[in-house]
Amino acid sequence: MSSDRKIGPQDLLHIVIVGESNLPTEYRVSADGKIQFPFLDVVEVKGLTPRELDLELERLLSIDYFVNPEVLVAVKEYRQEYIRIIGQVNRPGQIPFRAEQKMDILDAIAAAGGRPDWRGRTWSSRATGSARRSPSRS
Numbered sequence: 001m002s003s004d005r006k007i008g009p010q011d012l013l014h015i016v017i018v019g020e021s022n023l024p025t026e027y028r029v030s031a032d033g034k035i036q037f038p039f040l041d042v043v044e045v046k047g048l049t050p051r052e053l054d055l056e057l058e059r060l061l062s063i064d065y066f067v068n069p070e071v072l073v074a075v076k077e078y079r080q081e082y083i084r085i086i087g088q089v090n091r092p093g094q095i096p097f098r099a100e101q102k103m104d105i106l107d108a109i110a111a112a113g114g115r116p117d118w119r120g121r122t123w124s125s126r127a128t129g130s131a132r133r134s135p136s137r138s
Contacts, residue, residue: 007045007053009033010079015054017061018070026076039065050075085112 007013013027013035027035033046040060045053054073061069082094083103090113097103109115 004049005075005078006047006049007033007075008079009046011075012077013045013050013053014074014076015057016072017057017066018072083108085109088115088117090114090116 007029009029009031011029013029014025015027015037016025017023023038027037029035029045034042034044037043037057040057043057043060048056050073054071057071057073058069061071081097083097084094085108086092089109092112095108095111103111
């Protein structure tokens with residue numbers, strides 16, 4: 001997972017204040033982009049990278065609670081998003097998709113079971129110049 005990806009609603013965060021083993025470590029981001037965090041109550045996290053959040057938590061905790069706190073933030077689970085496949089495919093509907101996942105239209109069609117009339121056909125693609133394969137008409 002890329003550490004440059006921004007935190008968003010429903011992400012599951014793993015946050016540790018080094019030396020404080022009695023605190024919870026998992027925090028689910030609310031729909032409005034916030035977490036309930038010990039000592040600080042509600043903290044806005046939406047739109048921050050994990051590194052930006054650990055710096056912000058260190059800053060906030062050092063105001064009234066800790067001297068030079070060290071905070072470690074990781075995204076344990078990014079929110080699940082979906083794409084919808086409709087039309088002539090074997091399994092139309094929603095397909096799980098993560099932003100860091102690379103998926104083009106052929107990957108999406110394949111995830112939906114392909115097209116019913118593609119069985120036994122050969123595949124080739126020249127649109128992007130890549131080695132991707134798509135159905136050829138024969």
